[in-house]
Amino acid sequence: MGFQAALKRIELPYVSRWINDDIRPIEAQRRTWGFLTFHNFWLLVNCNITTYLTGSALIPLGLTWWQAFICIIIGNLIATVAVIVNSLPGSYYHIGFPVFSRAVWGMWGSQFVIWNRIFLINRYGFTAWVGGECVYVILLSWDPRLESHIPNGMPVDTGMTTAQFVSYVIFSVISLPVIWIRPHRLENFFRFACSITLVFFVVLLIWALATMGPSGFGDTITSGSALSNTGGPDSVAWLMIYGIVSTIGSIAAGILNQNDYSRFATQPKHAIVGQAISFPFYSIFSSLIGILVTAATQERFGGEAIWNPPTLFAQLLAQDETAGTRAACFFAGLCLVISQIGVNIPGNALAGGFDLAATFPKYLNIRRGAYITAIFSVVINPWRLVNTATIFLTVLSSYSVFLAPMTGLMISSYLIVNKSKVNVNDLYRGDSGSIYWFSYGCNWRAPVAWLVGVVPCMPGFIAAVDTSVIVSEGATELYSMSYIYGLLSSGLVYALLHRYLPAKSLDAFVRDSPSARELQQMHQSKWDVTLAETPEILDVLSGHGKAHRCYRPTASANFPRTTSPGSVGQPYHEPLIALSSTPCLTIPESRLKDVNSKCRASSAMLDNREAERTVLVTRVARERRRALSPLRHPVSGVVPESAGIECKSSASESVGSASPASASAPAPQDVAQDGPSSHSESPRITLDDSVPSPRNDTLEIFPVPHVQTLEDNENRTAHSMGLAAEQDTHFLASFRSDVLSGPNQIDAEFIQVYGGSGYPWDPPVHFCLLQDEFTTQDNRAREEASRAIEELVEPHGPALVRLYFRHIHPVLPFLSKCRFLRQYSDDKTKLPASLRGAVYALASVFEKTEPSLQGPFPFRQHDLADLATDSLQRELDSPNLAKLQASLLLLHMTPNRTDSIAHPRTWTSTAQAVATAQMVGLHQDAGKWNLPAWEKRLRRKLWWATYVADVWSAVCHGNPPHIYPASFNTSHVTMEDLRAEESVSEELRGLVDQDNVEFDVATGARFLELVNVSQTMRGVIDCKSQKIEVMNRGRLVSLQGELHNWLTLLPQCLTMPQLVRDPVLSNNAPLHLAYYAHLALLYRALMNPATKIAKAMPSSSLHLWFGTALSDFASFTNFMGELTPKDLQGFWGCRMSPFRFPRDVTSAFNLLEGFHDILQRLNRQANSISELLLLPVTLRIDSFFTQAADRLRGGPPVIGTAAATSTFAAAPNII
Known part of the structure; x- marks a missing residue:
């Protein structure tokens, strides 16, 4: 006892066999x-x-x-x-x-x-x-x-x-x-x-x-x-x-x-x-x-x-x-x-x-x-x-014979076997649940590979230690290069063993997990707390994971009951623990007896705190209501009568298709598994005082994962319940919520899309599923807008859809092509009127290019844009992904009832789009949520489309962006996200051109590059928006280095056409214009302050960066000189009324040619001190942006050489 007591006294706080505060990931x-x-x-x-x-x-x-x-x-x-x-x-x-x-x-x-x-x-x-x-x-x-x-x-x-x-x-x-x-x-x-x-x-x-x-x-x-x-x-x-x-x-x-x-x-x-x-x-x-x-x-x-x-x-x-x-x-x-x-x-x-x-x-x-x-x-x-x-000492100096193979194993493991992906949580978990447990806690491949690197060098090693031992010259020579041999041979053998005899759990993790960069960011954020702040994670990592049980109520109509080994064929019941929608409520075995006795206690003796721990997820309903969905499966459950509520379960059927409109194929479930609960179903418990709840003190273990959708819930809208909301994701543990305190006022239910990993920094994620309720006036207005839109475009709707995917989608790939086409083909009125109106309006400017639309056109773009915008304002009472798509597309219209491109409406509309994206939870990474693959990919794509729009709106209007880095954790959009739902099935190919049937890699690369450039631009905005005296010039210089070689690193599919005007490459003009607008703002920030005093000081930022700016903008001069009206369509066309398009594009093109001449003169006069210096100093490029906007408004085509005084007026077109 004395020794045990002494050990207890020196034991560190917050530790297990595998972790303490010094060997955990550094916060x-x-x-x-x-x-x-x-x-x-x-x-x-x-x-x-x-x-x-x-x-x-x-x-x-x-x-x-x-x-x-x-x-x-x-x-x-x-x-x-x-x-x-x-x-x-x-x-x-x-x-x-x-x-x-x-x-x-x-x-x-x-x-x-x-x-x-x-x-x-x-x-x-x-x-x-x-x-x-x-x-x-x-x-x-x-x-x-x-x-x-x-x-x-x-x-x-x-x-x-x-x-x-x-x-x-x-x-x-x-x-x-x-x-x-x-x-x-x-x-x-x-x-x-x-x-x-x-x-x-x-x-x-x-x-x-x-x-x-x-x-x-x-x-x-x-x-x-x-x-x-x-x-x-x-x-x-x-x-x-x-x-x-x-x-x-x-x-x-x-x-x-x-x-x-x-x-x-x-x-x-x-x-x-x-x-x-x-x-x-x-x-x-x-x-x-x-x-x-x-x-x-x-x-x-x-x-x-x-x-x-x-x-x-x-x-x-x-x-x-x-x-x-x-x-x-x-x-x-x-x-x-x-x-x-x-x-x-x-x-x-x-x-x-x-x-x-x-x-x-x-x-x-x-x-x-x-x-x-x-x-x-x-x-x-x-x-x-x-x-x-x-x-x-000889042994000590030669010990690298044993260390070199160990180093080779570590390098091979990280770079080749694990592909730089590490499941940090499992490195501290000491049971078979860890992917690094291998066989009984040992990876037999490592000692085998280590011996391959050590054994051949041992004769030379022995001869070096004991000079009396004689070995061959080959053994001595191999020992002479022992470190290099041991490192390379052991690393290679280790990689080959894992290649041909893989560890299944590790191999699955490396294959199915997100990118290494995403894992690194995720684990950094997860572990950025001390163990003293989160002592409960030690139970998860202590190696006692098997002693935890997972309980949840289930819909017995859907899932088989678990049977005990001793009674085959008979239902096996566990004592009632809790009614839970969390994927896995872990309760240590040592506490089960105590918890069960509390749950079986009289409801009159159950205090409020116990009720708060018992009832974890609930649905609050009105006294008289109708069923929201036919896919409801009741389940028996118990809630203490003193709580004043009765419960039943409502679990939607699993989404069974890659897209909700198709029921032919099972949905891919690409839910990343991070812990035992990351992929489990989350049934919803419905509080309904009109339906009696039969008494049943049984609870089943729920082993079947469930995938649900937030998007296709008819007459219901899912709202993100963030950590800052009153009904946050931990409200279930406190049970103090206004939503729950007013059961006769709110028609809603809470669903869980992610159960958390058991760590406080990785909480569960809930959404509030609200019944859509519109006033009579709103319903009438939406129906009238939908009908008016279709009457305007009839019978040209399909042709306009074809034009949209021919001209707009390659530049703005916001829509899920197959999903939109399928819904449009089945019943287009099910699509929001705002989205249909936006698609028609953007496509209408290209009506001259469609043979079937020859003749007098019955409407203007603004006619459709007005109706779509008015409808959107009412539709946003129930936001979803389709309405966000409409919000993003409508940003590219000329604001209603005005011809001003730089109208404040574009700024406020961008803020509305950002708010919509956050309301539906796009700012949260859905990688581990229980959602179908198509929905997670679409959510990522739309979030980054919103991000791009927000950055460019900030550039155009000179205001700080609405999205800031700490406000989201959505993983980066990938080419696979953009590829999803892009290959059109046979029955829908009549709605698109043959060239648009399959996914175009250039479209995906173009959007990814625009996202990357926008992220860099965000860094410029952050530096530029600071006060001059604290401006982060070091960060600006770093960003200038990132942008300097951008053109030379572009893939061929994103370059501008040279001799033959390829229409696909012409779609790249907006991306290149975006890049040059970035450079403009960057150099404006670097050369700030651009004053007369700075112009006269050789050491000023103005003098320091002026030559570099001219050098970088030489390629802009060439770019402008090579532009054609065809290239400008993707940039200007979306803002023009159809009947004005050809004439104004020609004027804009002539204006750009004038700007080309101005830049040429600047290059020739780079060393002269004149008023022309102010143009590259401020870098507002007014001879292009402002005057191009004036020309498009119908103003005089003046190309001046005086100092520029306005901001990027036309930049919104780049979005």
Whole structure:
């Protein structure tokens, strides 16, 4: 009991067998390592005595100094690549080496790798002993007779004196306070230590060269090599290979556990760039200094090459005991002490702390593990290792034979097997529910692949340890390149084993999960809390998942009952726990008895809090109501009578088609499974006081996943219930809601589309399904608008639909083509009148291109736009995806009753479209929701279409966008999202041209590129909208770099046509105009303030960026010169009345030609100071945008050269 009590006292808070707060993914608050931190870290790791001594291991082999230096350069470059690649899991997922090892070796198998790394705990003791030698130099500088003043009582076989041991103890003691510093708070120490270290090494080199004397360098540099260039392991070629591998092997342990450090990166690029620059540079720099200083001081000591700096300074003191020499040696020893602490604490103490914390997470954190590392480093007697244990040192220096294959496995696992996808949650789950459990917690493929990399090198390794063993030259040569062989061979075998003998759960995750980028973003947001804030997740990750049961009421008419093994064929009933629509209400077995007894208690004794926990989801109905859907299946259930309600279940049938209009094929269920509940059905409990509820104290386990739709609920509309709503997604636990308090006033039900993963940061998602109720006036107005629209276009409706998909859809692919065509063919009146009106109106401007529409046209675009807009205002009382599509399309009409393109209506209408998208929940990522695949893809596409419209509306009107980055988490739209529902079935092909039957990749690429450009533009807007004095110019410069090469990186299908005017390529004109409008706003921001004073100052932003702006806009000049009226149709046509289209496009084209001439003149006058400078300075391009708008309004075609004064008036056309 005493031992158990002691363990309990030292147990850490909020831990399990697999996690504590130091080995969990690092949250944002602790991700503090920027580029400079990584730079300073690697300066300390590589600018130290060990790296300084690299030449001492290579030149004595028989290599010349320059051959050794080549080995050092090549070895460090290879090591840099390995460091960067192996650090990617930590950089992107913020997990350490021991944790990611679980993904490679399995949850238990990873212990083998961790203990191999813990074996290197002796490195702390070795480095501490060297640090003690530096302290010894300091003591000698105080007292050159130190050895005589401190009697030596140490045995001879220890290889040390009492004074040296005292120095070691002093170094060990002064290191202890630094160990206390948490890794994320080491920046200041790094900054201090690396400054001292760098200055010391530079001064040391200068001193050695300046005091070298006339004799020059010693034979360390001047001697040649007597070895043959080739011919066996003792030739120069093989010795250089050995030197390269030895250089890599010296940092092999650091390469292996690099994730322990990269996980603290504020951004992945900080770790990558910091390692790429500082790692090789300072390692090569320090090694070169070691060679040069040794050679420069060699003649001073009678030709003896003294490689070890502490020994060098001790020799100086022995030769010269003057005050100057003693002071110099004191400061040199002090700098070396700081340098050794700087490498020993982060490189060895913290590494041991990471590994021990992962091995014993319940009792050890990083700090405790680091102190244990320091304590046990004394136990291994480092003085014996340095002075007497030559075999052990040989083993230690050759240990990369075992570490290289482990590194190869990690790289292969992350990049090839997992394709950079990691299920972070499962790395902390210790049961078979984890995809990294493999077989009994071990991945047998890893040790097999590891042995392939290790075994062939063992003969050479044994011969290196024991020189009496003779092996073949081939074995020696293979050992000489052991690191490279082990890394590559093990990685390749591991990938092949997973390719041909895959782990099914892991393979399914990699195949079916979202992209790596989406997973990284998702897990970062999930884990951005402390375990103290979310202690309940430990039950999920503790490995006791099987002890949790999942209860929910079911519709017995739909799903079979679960039977117990002991009574085959008989229904198996569980005690009633709760009426729940959550996919999985997890209740530990230890609590079942208590909860069941409470549920069976008298309703009179059940207090409100227990009722709140019992009734989880409810539907509130009026006293007298009709059934909302024929697809209702009652289920028996119990709610305490004291709650004043009775319950029944209403679960809609599963959506059984890829599109709701087709019932022929089952729907693909691409619901990502994140935890046991992410794909389960969520039945709805209906409160209906007009229907009695039979008593039944049974509850079934509900194993069948259910996919439902938010879009096709006739006469009902789904409204997103966000976390900020009064009826938020946790309202079911509190049961305090105005919706629930007024059962006679609100006709609604709550449905759950996602049950959450069990983590507080990943809550369930609910929608409120409201009965559509319109006033008589609204119904009459909508019906009249629908009838008037069809009367206007009759009999041209199908022809206009064909025109829409011929001209509009390739530029604005907002509609789901097959879904729209099917609904239009079956019963077009079921489509919102606003959507039909928008489609007809946008297509009507192209009526001259359709032979069937020849002759007098009976209406103008505005006639349809007026009716569609009026109908939309009433339809938005019940928003859905179709009405959002109408909102987005109507943005491209000239505002009603005006010819002004820049009318404020476009701004307010955009705000309305954004609000509609948020109301139907498009700002939330639906990837894991229980929705059919077509609906999730359409929701993603429409959200990003809304995003593009919002950004461009902000550009046009100079106002901040309505959507900001923290307001949504919808994953990025993909080509597959745009491809869905685009291939038209045989029966619907009469509504589209033959060329529009199949999906056009160029259409998808065009939209994706417009989204990407809009995202970049959003960054410009964010910078430009700030106050000038705090404008983020660094971000602007970064954005300028992203846009600079945009044209050269475009795929061929998105370029502008050159000689033959391809109508498909002509659709790219809006995208290119969008790009140039981006550049305009970007350079306006970069050259701000564009004042007379700035124009006269050579150092101003105006002068700095003016030449670059002219260079980038040279391609704009060429673009304008090549435009044709055909190219402009996709841009201007959607805003024009049909009878004015040809004449105005010609005028606009002539205007653009004038703008082309203006830009040519600007290029010729780039160095002159004139009023024309103001045009590129402000970059409003008024000679194009404003005056083009004037021409389209019918105004005078003036092309001036005065300063531009207006904003992008015509930019809305680009949307």
